[in-house]
Amino acid sequence: MTSHKAPMPRGVSRALDGWLRRRAAIAKQPLRGAILLGAVNGLLLVPEAWLLARSITAVVFQHRGLAAVAPSLAIILGIALLRALLSHGATIAAMAASTRVKTDIRHALHAKIAALGPGFLGTQRSGDLASLLVEGVDALDNYYAAYLPQMAVATFLPVALLAFIFPVDWVSGIILLLGAPLIPIFMILIGRGTERLNQTQWRRLALMSAHFFDVVEGLSTLKLFGASRDAAGLIGRMSEDYRLSTMRVLRVAFLSSLVLEFFTTLGVAVIAVFVGFRLYYGEIQFLAGLFVLLLAPEFFRPLRAMGTQYHARMEAIGASERIVALLETPEPETPAGVAALPAGSGILRFEQVSFSYAPGEPVLEAIQFAIARGERVALVGPSGSGKSTVARLLLGLARPDSGRITQGDIDLASIAPDAWFRESSWMPQRPTLFAGTLAENIRLGAPDASMPEIIRAAEAAEAHLFISCLPHGYETVIGERGQGLSGGEIRRVALARALLKPARLLVLDEAEASLDAETASLIRAAIVRLPRDISVLLIAHRLESAEAADRILVLRQGRIVEEGTPATLRAGTGDYAAMSALYHEGAA
Missing domain, CATH: 3.40.50.300 (P-loop containing nucleotide triphosphate hydrolases)
Incomplete structure (x- = not known):
């Protein structure tokens, strides 16, 4: 068992991330579908925000009644419904991709264990292998269902929104362009600590699962020798260590979310202040300013979502370390002999x-x-x-x-x-x-x-x-x-x-x-x-x-x-x- 506190080398982490991405090739079509639906959903924000800004401007400054803007409101409602359907479709496609990849990995693990044979199984702890096949593979779920699609959308959508913001207000575009890198930078800085904690977490889970499985298998023997209370106490201590480890991971995850929300709020607030002062001095029209303010939170949303899902990448890397180690275990040499024995072949x-x-x-x-x-x-x-x-x-x-x-x-x-x-x-x-x-x-x-x-x-x-x-x-x-x-x-x-x-x-x-x-x-x-x-x-x-x-x-x-x-x-x-x-x- 690898040490619980030994951090994973950076090169190993990158190699595992590359392995996870290569496994995604089997679910290329559903992943593309999830990314496409997410991108279209994001682009629909532009006409939705423009129609809403025009409707508010018409009612407040042009003193038009609701009947005059009813067609625009109906279109906004239609766009909102369409976006909801697209979001649901993207979720279904992402889950289908994740399921396909997990199924493929489980099949590969089962085939590998069968190829390694009984000699290998005799040296392993049953609970460790069971934990790997169940919890270990399930830990990859959010990587394929959330992180990969969100990363692709976060790469495309902010750039696409800037293409609509710059012609309307280049000052707000510059502010957004300068603020956008702050979220990925802090996401990576915090993610380094999360990566080590996730590795520790999965190693603790493997050890606890293996020990618990062994205790259950030998429960009758433990009771026979009066050692069941000691075994229960050890499991209790291991469970408490695992609980504390889980809370440390959650603490870092909540800190990551707090930092992301802070920079998102700060970026939107700066845009609001600049737009407010420029409206006051007449340097920008209300329609353009409101349109930019409506798009500013949506500009940061995919970046914030990618940061929120970044811990899914760390969790998947921590879990995949054991999966890859098993898949890369050298198999015993298989004799390249005859395919079958001849009938009635002699004495053994x-x-x-x-x-x-x-x-x-x-x-x-x-x-x-x-x-x-x-x-x-x-x-x-x-x-x-x-x-x-x-x-x-x-x-x-x-x-x-x-x-x-x-x-x-x-x-x-x-x-x-x-x-x-x-x-x-x-x-x-x-x-x-x-x-x-x-x-x-x-x-x-x-x-x-x-x-x-x-x-x-x-x-x-x-x-x-x-x-x-x-x-x-x-x-x-x-x-x-x-x-x-x-x-x-x-x-x-x-x-x-x-x-x-x-x-x-x-x-x-x-x-x-x-x-x-x-x-x-x-x-x-x-x-x-x-x-x-x-x-x-x-x-x-x-x-x-x-x-x-x-x-x-x-x-x-x-x-x-x-x-x-x-x-x-x-x-x-x-x-x-x-x-x-x-x-x-x-x-x-």
């Missing part, structure tokens, strides 16, 4: 495979084994011996540091990841269900599966009975992470999902965890009944699960210390025999 082998998550801390050391087509192989061993790491390597979620994994004569490193993912199915140690129906969750790996196929997979996973008892059956909607189901029910739905996907390799990581003995035995029977063209790697803590395998591999400290059939290993004197004796002694 680990050949002297070593792997470590950190330098000098090996998890697996020179392990070697093979899985024949249709064979059931169980991995057993104490926690931390490397069983789940073997599964990750086998699924292509990580690459060996040395050695290789082959399918037949083909190195998995030379196979396109998507091709291998299509050939493998996985039930992780902590399966995740998504918000949606149970049928959608089971169908995740096989989107085209029919309902009868879903039911058969659920029956094989011993999930059909409890799903059938639900009010809406397979159309029952569950919450994120399987909210509404028990732990055992979640695992059975995840197992049905793994069984439904057509694959040549099925990896089950503790498929029977959180299940009662009767259901676990039914699932073991379902695994045994799987078609013999599917290879199964079963990571087991329960020895009953390992007993259902054709062959058992015993891992200890990252090495395979035993290999053989259940009966052979039970009859021996090694680790498996010792584990079996302890297990049966505990069961007794």
Whole structure:
């Protein structure tokens, strides 16, 4: 995490602003529409102000009645209505542009996260990524919906109004021309402080979001160890820091608005004083003076609006720092191998495979084994011996540091990841269900599966009975992470999902965890009944699960210390025999 107080270098800020502007290319048409409507709306001020000045002059100095100026008043009303419609249309176009850009950025972020893969996700905090995808992208809204259109209008409209003011009163034109730069200058000076505060604000939000998400995920563990009050106190302190940071940003924003209003009021007041004295000395006609006074506030309005929206630019730059950092994260090298595996391609082998998550801390050391087509192989061993790491390597979620994994004569490193993912199915140690129906969750790996196929997979996973008892059956909607189901029910739905996907390799990581003995035995029977063209790697803590395998591999400290059939290993004197004796002694 970047330091909260480290200001962003000016070059980085300019680069991020350039990146934000380039992303606007996808919404070029709606942005142009918003700018055009805003510019036309501003130009309509000229005939509106001229007609109003003429009407007032006619009534006050020429003593005409309201009936005489009624046509002009009707036109003014029509122009006002037209301006309101144009303003509404400009807002709609700007919001459409913002929505299009945000959608594109979210798609890019999702694609990037998918390309970086599970290895990257394992190093990130879920709350940080969730905050980036939601609040971080939403923070760009005002940049595209307000700042960019307003900046274009503020560049064009004051110059266009001066073109009408100078022929009427060149003195007022000179005053406006000299006063106009003061607003952007002070806007930039104040904006420098706002930029640093916004960067700090977004970094604090990222830290708080990540920590809060982690606390929610581990709430049961915190309560188990009596640490929930300490965690709540820490969240409270982080929330208070975030509140104070927010108030500092608002204080600077209000100061910016005050300065802009002051210079706008000062500019209009100077015009009013000059026009008043010149009217007194007869150097200007009332019609011309009133016309200039009516246009003077409108001359400053787009500049003031741009200054008001300048904090949207600072906020967007602060949020985009993390977005760009994620999008520019180097992706793991994708092997440019064959597009797909040939049908029925041989034995799956680990050949002297070593792997470590950190330098000098090996998890697996020179392990070697093979899985024949249709064979059931169980991995057993104490926690931390490397069983789940073997599964990750086998699924292509990580690459060996040395050695290789082959399918037949083909190195998995030379196979396109998507091709291998299509050939493998996985039930992780902590399966995740998504918000949606149970049928959608089971169908995740096989989107085209029919309902009868879903039911058969659920029956094989011993999930059909409890799903059938639900009010809406397979159309029952569950919450994120399987909210509404028990732990055992979640695992059975995840197992049905793994069984439904057509694959040549099925990896089950503790498929029977959180299940009662009767259901676990039914699932073991379902695994045994799987078609013999599917290879199964079963990571087991329960020895009953390992007993259902054709062959058992015993891992200890990252090495395979035993290999053989259940009966052979039970009859021996090694680790498996010792584990079996302890297990049966505990069961007794």
